[in-house]
Amino acid sequence: MDDRVFGKLVFTQEAIKNRVREIGRKISVDYHDKDLLMVGVLKGAYAFLADLSRAVALPIRVDFLVVTGGRIFADLAQNIAGQDVLIVEDIVDSGETFAFLKKELMARHPKSLRICTLLDKPHRRKANIDIDYIGFTVQDKFVVGYGLDYKNRYRNLPYIAVLDKVSEDEEA
Ligand code: IMP
Ligand code: MG
Numbered sequence: 001m002d003d004r005v006f007g008k009l010v011f012t013q014e015a016i017k018n019r020v021r022e023i024g025r026k027i028s029v030d031y032h033d034k035d036l037l038m039v040g041v042l043k044g045a046y047a048f049l050a051d052l053s054r055a056v057a058l059p060i061r062v063d064f065l066v067v068t069g070g071r072i073f074a075d076l077a078q079n080i081a082g083q084d085v086l087i088v089e090d091i092v093d094s095g096e097t098f099a100f101l102k103k104e105l106m107a108r109h110p111k112s113l114r115i116c117t118l119l120d121k122p123h124r125r126k127a128n129i130d131i132d133y134i135g136f137t138v139q140d141k142f143v144v145g146y147g148l149d150y151k152n153r154y155r156n157l158p159y160i161a162v163l164d165k166v167s168e169d170e171e172a
């Protein structure tokens with residue numbers, strides 16, 4: 001890939017790296033006496049979770065689940081009863097995905113359940129939720145990159161950008 005930026009740059013690779021490091025440090029402190037299980041919500045959280053987990057200086061465990069169309073499409077490989085669970089999301093928009101996940105996972109009786117999202121887009125929030133760790137707050141624009149997709153593309157961009165013309169892209 002050349003240096004061309006797809007769309008309008010919102011967060012550079014450097015800005016993301018620095019923020020991820022900060023959150024990683026905070027999580028390391030907050031969970032120093034706990035046994036943390038990080039749960040990445042696929043697909044969007046894959047890049048963030050890979051970097052965030054490596055910014056945490058604790059021997060944590062990592063697992064994944066896939067949520068699509070309001071259901072768990074692929075579940076965790078382990079039981080979370082009695083575990084300190086941290087859900088890792090790419091973005092919280094309406095908050096419905098997180099509200100759903102929280103309900104599902106709380107029913108499994110974890111010891112604690114928190115959420116960390118790279119991006120918070122509060123403008124269209126429907127569910128009343130508290131977010132424990134937030135990377136960046138974004139405007140009400142559709143962003144891609146660093147795991148976030150438009151029609152399953154652009155996840156691999158190392159930065160976060162707003163696509164210029166989504167409709168043009170659709171025709172491509
Ligand atoms: P929710 O509205 O909080 O339930 O978010 C659902 C999902 O919408 C997120 O996990 C993302 O996959 C997707 N999403 C929301 N806003 C954006 C965006 O700006 N770019 C890419 N995906 C988004
Ligand atoms: Mg998506």
